[in-house]
Amino acid sequence: MTALVAMSLLGVLAMVAELLRLRKIIGFCVGLGLAVVVVLAIGDLGSSWIPAIMKDALVFDNAVDIASALLAGIALFWFLLAGNAYVRSNPSDLAALVCFSLSGAITMVAANSLVMLFLGIEMLSIPLYVLAGSERHRFSSNEAALKYFLMGAFASAFLLFGIALVYGAAGAFGYPDIAAYVESAKPASPMFVAGIVLIFTGLAFKASLVPFHFWAPDVYEGAPTPVTAFMATVVKIAAFVTLYRFFDLCRISETGNVWPGFVSSVALLSLIVGNVLAFAQTNVKRMLAYSSISHAGFLAMSLLAVGSGTGQRALLFYAAVYAVATLTALYIVHRVGIGRGSESIDAFDGLARQDSAAGFALTTALFSLAGIPPLAGFFAKYMMFSIAIERGAWGLAIAAVLASLLGVGYYFKIVIAMYGRSSEHTAIPVLFGLTRSVVLLLSVLLIVLGFFPDLFAALA
Amino acid sequence: MLTLSLVLWPMLCAGLFLLLPAERGKSIAIVFSFVELVLAFIAFRSLNAVDNESAGLLVFAIPWSSLLGSTFAFSLDGVSALLVLLAALVYPLALVTLREAQTPRFFALFFLLQAALVGVFTARDGLLFYVFWELALIPAYFLCFLWGSGEGRWRTTLRFFIYTLIGSLAMLVALVYIYLHTPIPHSFAWDVLASTARTLPDNVQGVLFWALFLAFAVKMPLVPVHSWQPDIYAGASTPVTIALSALMAKMGAFGLLYWLLPFVPQAFAAYGDIATSLCIASLLYASLVALAQKDIKRLIAYSSLAHMGMIAAGICSRSQAGVEGAALQMFSHGVNVAGLFLIAEYLQRSTGTLELSRMGGLKATHRGLATAFFIIAMGSVALPLTNGFVGEFLMLAGLAKISLWFAASAGLAVILGALYMLRAYQQTMLGPLHSPSQRSVALTLSDKAVFTVLCLFVVVVGVYPSPLLSACSKALAALPILP
Numbered sequence: 044m045t046a047l048v049a050m051s052l053l054g055v056l057a058m059v060a061e062l063l064r065l066r067k068i069i070g071f072c073v074g075l076g077l078a079v080v081v082v083l084a085i086g087d088l089g090s091s092w093i094p095a096i097m098k099d100a101l102v103f104d105n106a107v108d109i110a111s112a113l114l115a116g117i118a119l120f121w122f123l124l125a126g127n128a129y130v131r132s133n134p135s136d137l138a139a140l141v142c143f144s145l146s147g148a149i150t151m152v153a154a155n156s157l158v159m160l161f162l163g164i165e166m167l168s169i170p171l172y173v174l175a176g177s178e179r180h181r182f183s184s185n186e187a188a189l190k191y192f193l194m195g196a197f198a199s200a201f202l203l204f205g206i207a208l209v210y211g212a213a214g215a216f217g218y219p220d221i222a223a224y225v226e227s228a229k230p231a232s233p234m235f236v237a238g239i240v241l242i243f244t245g246l247a248f249k250a251s252l253v254p255f256h257f258w259a260p261d262v263y264e265g266a267p268t269p270v271t272a273f274m275a276t277v278v279k280i281a282a283f284v285t286l287y288r289f290f291d292l293c294r295i296s297e298t299g300n301v302w303p304g305f306v307s308s309v310a311l312l313s314l315i316v317g318n319v320l321a322f323a324q325t326n327v328k329r330m331l332a333y334s335s336i337s338h339a340g341f342l343a344m345s346l347l348a349v350g351s352g353t354g355q356r357a358l359l360f361y362a363a364v365y366a367v368a369t370l371t372a373l374y375i376v377h378r379v380g381i382g383r384g385s386e387s388i389d390a391f392d393g394l395a396r397q398d399s400a401a402g403f404a405l406t407t408a409l410f411s412l413a414g415i416p417p418l419a420g421f422f423a424k425y426m427m428f429s430i431a432i433e434r435g436a437w438g439l440a441i442a443a444v445l446a447s448l449l450g451v452g453y454y455f456k457i458v459i460a461m462y463g464r465s466s467e468h469t470a471i472p473v474l475f476g477l478t479r480s481v482v483l484l485l486s487v488l489l490i491v492l493g494f495f496p497d498l499f500a501a502l503a
Numbered sequence: 504m505l506t507l508s509l510v511l512w513p514m515l516c517a518g519l520f521l522l523l524p525a526e527r528g529k530s531i532a533i534v535f536s537f538v539e540l541v542l543a544f545i546a547f548r549s550l551n552a553v554d555n556e557s558a559g560l561l562v563f564a565i566p567w568s569s570l571l572g573s574t575f576a577f578s579l580d581g582v583s584a585l586l587v588l589l590a591a592l593v594y595p596l597a598l599v600t601l602r603e604a605q606t607p608r609f610f611a612l613f614f615l616l617q618a619a620l621v622g623v624f625t626a627r628d629g630l631l632f633y634v635f636w637e638l639a640l641i642p643a644y645f646l647c648f649l650w651g652s653g654e655g656r657w658r659t660t661l662r663f664f665i666y667t668l669i670g671s672l673a674m675l676v677a678l679v680y681i682y683l684h685t686p687i688p689h690s691f692a693w694d695v696l697a698s699t700a701r702t703l704p705d706n707v708q709g710v711l712f713w714a715l716f717l718a719f720a721v722k723m724p725l726v727p728v729h730s731w732q733p734d735i736y737a738g739a740s741t742p743v744t745i746a747l748s749a750l751m752a753k754m755g756a757f758g759l760l761y762w763l764l765p766f767v768p769q770a771f772a773a774y775g776d777i778a779t780s781l782c783i784a785s786l787l788y789a790s791l792v793a794l795a796q797k798d799i800k801r802l803i804a805y806s807s808l809a810h811m812g813m814i815a816a817g818i819c820s821r822s823q824a825g826v827e828g829a830a831l832q833m834f835s836h837g838v839n840v841a842g843l844f845l846i847a848e849y850l851q852r853s854t855g856t857l858e859l860s861r862m863g864g865l866k867a868t869h870r871g872l873a874t875a876f877f878i879i880a881m882g883s884v885a886l887p888l889t890n891g892f893v894g895e896f897l898m899l900a901g902l903a904k905i906s907l908w909f910a911a912s913a914g915l916a917v918i919l920g921a922l923y924m925l926r927a928y929q930q931t932m933l934g935p936l937h938s939p940s941q942r943s944v945a946l947t948l949s950d951k952a953v954f955t956v957l958c959l960f961v962v963v964v965g966v967y968p969s970p971l972l973s974a975c976s977k978a979l980a981a982l983p984i985l986p
Binding site: 410 | 569570633637638641645648657661665668669672680683
């Protein structure tokens with residue numbers, strides 16, 4: 044709870060800083076504030092708390108605290124890397140938007156009621172609609188903002204309709220009441236099941252699962268790269284953790300046998316479609332967008348294990364590893380775009396020779412995303428494989444294996460370009476200063492988490 | 504502890520090389536590799552001491568991740584100690600003969616490869632084995648790609664990577680399946696996996712058999728998943744080729760022996776003959792194609808393919824003689840193929856070409872090289888009193904126990920091997936001097952030392968193989984592989 048309150052206050056402070064003409068220190072304050080939020084979230088671990096002032100609509104148990112710490116931590120790294128991208132224009136407005144978006148993410152994750160779920164999604168998304176269009180003079184940024192807004196409005200409509208149907212069947216918004224309804228009414232009424240499917244659809248839009256993924260490549264490509272990094276990491280993590288908790292706390296799996304097959308098919312489609320389409324891309328940002336669809340497929344595999352500790356652990360570990368790797372990769376893509384003027388694969392030619400730190404960091408991030416041991420991404424994928432195999436979902440396990448293989452194919456295009464080809468670009472180092480250290484720290488983190496996977500997972 | 508140091512030392516060297524300055528990299532690398540050789544030799548000797556102290560020395564196990572059910576378990580027995588010794592031996596030989604100065608990054612990757620190889624040979628935990636198996640890919644890929652030659656090498660190295668990855672992913676699914684069937688709490692420990700896999704129903708064992716076989720077949724390689732091998736061996740620089748052919752190929756054979764045979768014996772009873780036929784087909788195919796090669800490096804690559812097919816056939820024969828012969832042949836073949844690729848390197852330095860038709864009559868000007876080539880070639884051909892003979896004889900005896908046809912086909916391939924190897928010798932060393940502008944590159948003292956060591960191994964192991972053979976048989980007797 045303290046983490047949520049701190050985050051919201053931080054957002055208000057950022058907004059007010061504009062009025063008080065505190066532009067110069069706002070970056071430092073927000074960074075410090077995010078670190079404080081992480082500490083508060085970790086400090087809350089071990090205590091399970093339902094604040095009465097919200098009429099039991101929020102719950103802060105261990106999983107929520109870890110997820111909040113993870114979200115705030117990712118945001119902290121994001122801010123260290125990309126925060127100064129906005130220093131020239133409206134730093135406080137943009138910092139405020141990011142903080143409000145994060146409080147929306149924490150609200151979503153901590154939701155114990157469908158109303159809070161909806162509130163959280165809106166708080167998460169609306170600042171991002173603005174942020175996606177923040178490069179006003181670029182056409183594709185405006186296009187991205189409009190597409191994201193339309194998709195988000197559409198998804199919210201699905202979500203609201205689903206919530207209404209569930210309320211109609213269960214008679215309440217709160218998760219415990221819905222769980223009690225599921226216990227008492229077996230088999231669940233068709234209205235209830237339809238409501239659940241619509242809620243899943245609404246959340247799947249945000250998580251860019253197939254077949255609700257069509258917005259992702261255009262929006263990720265068009266938005267400014269720092270915003271893409273935020274969307275690809277924080278939004279996805281929040282969406283999946285929320286989905287997992289919704290399925291878990293409302294005991295959705297007990298409403299019928301249809302859910303494993305449903306989740307498996309969505310995951311399988313996402314894995315295949317994401318990787319097959321990524322193969323054909325020449326723009327690295329777009330390629331990473333499509334690959335994030337396949338990573339969403341992997342994350343969805345954890346939904347098969349709702350109710351056991353393994354699913355939650357696997358989800359949080361995969362989300363953390365994926366977020367670290369994506370942040371690193373997208374940040375380097377951002378710097379290459381600025382330094383060399385293009386984000387296609389050709390722009391990466393000879394990068395490793397000219398800036399070995401960037402080469403090393405990007406290679407580590409891509410190898411982790413591809414799932415090559417001993418990097419942490421391999422262990423994350425391995426946990427998902429074993430969930431699928433344990434439940435006998437052989438088709439899904441084999442699809443995951445093939446998807447990893449395809450992933451290697453296109454990630455290696457970038458690695459080959461970096462190391463193999465020479466280029467005529469002048470040797471401007473792509474990374475320097477604080478951001479260079481942060482990027483290298485993130486790469487080392489991927490290697491360390493690979494050697495000691497227990498470090499993170501023991502927390503869950 | 505000793506076993507752990509065998510794995511950690513090359514990793515430490517790799518890390519150190521990232522921090523070292525660029526000059527004198529080669530001398531430092533040679534010193535580092537000699538340290539590893541000393542450690543491996545001590546480990547091999549301490550196998551003979553049966554008391555508890557050395558058993559503690561050789562087994563190392565600490566819990567790694569209770570979440571994943573995996574322990575950091577390494578241990579050495581006869582066969583793995585022999586292979587580790589091979590790895591430790593081949594590295595200094597490859598490094599001493601390196602002529603061009605290399606960046607520290609090369610040595611770092613080279614030592615990382617050694618660490619991964621030793622890790623594969625000593626890991627006694629399924630997940631750890633898989634991690635080291637894949638870990639070997641990363642340095643191999645970069646070494647082949649960045650320090651290779653040839654226009655399309657990004658394509659060949661990518662092909663190599665993807666082939667190996669397909670095999671490894673099949674192996675991962677199989678290992679995870681067995682892991683999930685181990686009694687709770689699940690464990691990846693080798694003996695637990697082996698005992699669990701043996702209790703699985705026959706049809707499941709069959710699927711596991713082929714999944715694991717695919718992974719090991721891609722590494723050795725065996726026909727039909729071999730097409731990555733000749734391009735890679737021919738295109739990489741010599742030390743890398745030596746590491747790949749002498750050591751990385753043995754990962755596949757070692758996997759067959761330790762991670763397939765003890766796991767699915769019933770499936771072996773059903774599919775063993777098919778697997779053996781596949782290995783012998785690979786052997787014959789490779790020998791026939793080797794006959795047609797005009798480039799000496801590709802000829803040696805195909806001969807290596809043939810030898811690995813023979814080793815795999817020996818293992819799949821499941822007879823005591825076959826398996827022991829295969830284990831010894833892994834060592835002998837490693838030594839021989841390292842020697843052959845070094846010979847090819849020197850031939851290229853002297854004549855500027857790798858094509859056999861453009862070489863000839865080198866014996867007159869390169870006496871030492873000719874002698875070394877002859878001895879190593881005879882080892883490869885399995886002339887009696889050379890190291891190759893002991894292994895080949897045992898394997899043929901083992902194959903004959905299953906079926907005389909297998910032994911006859913394998914014998915035919917051995918004859919073909921003699922044919923192309925002797926013809927290669929004839930085309931390079933004998934006959935008229937081909938082009939008068941051949942540079943006479945004299946062997947330096949260190950080169951002569953390397954070749955002397957190799958020839959000594961060929962002859963001494965051929966005449967007195969019993970220490971190695973008894974170490975192998977003692978280790979194999981402890982494995983639950985023979986019916």
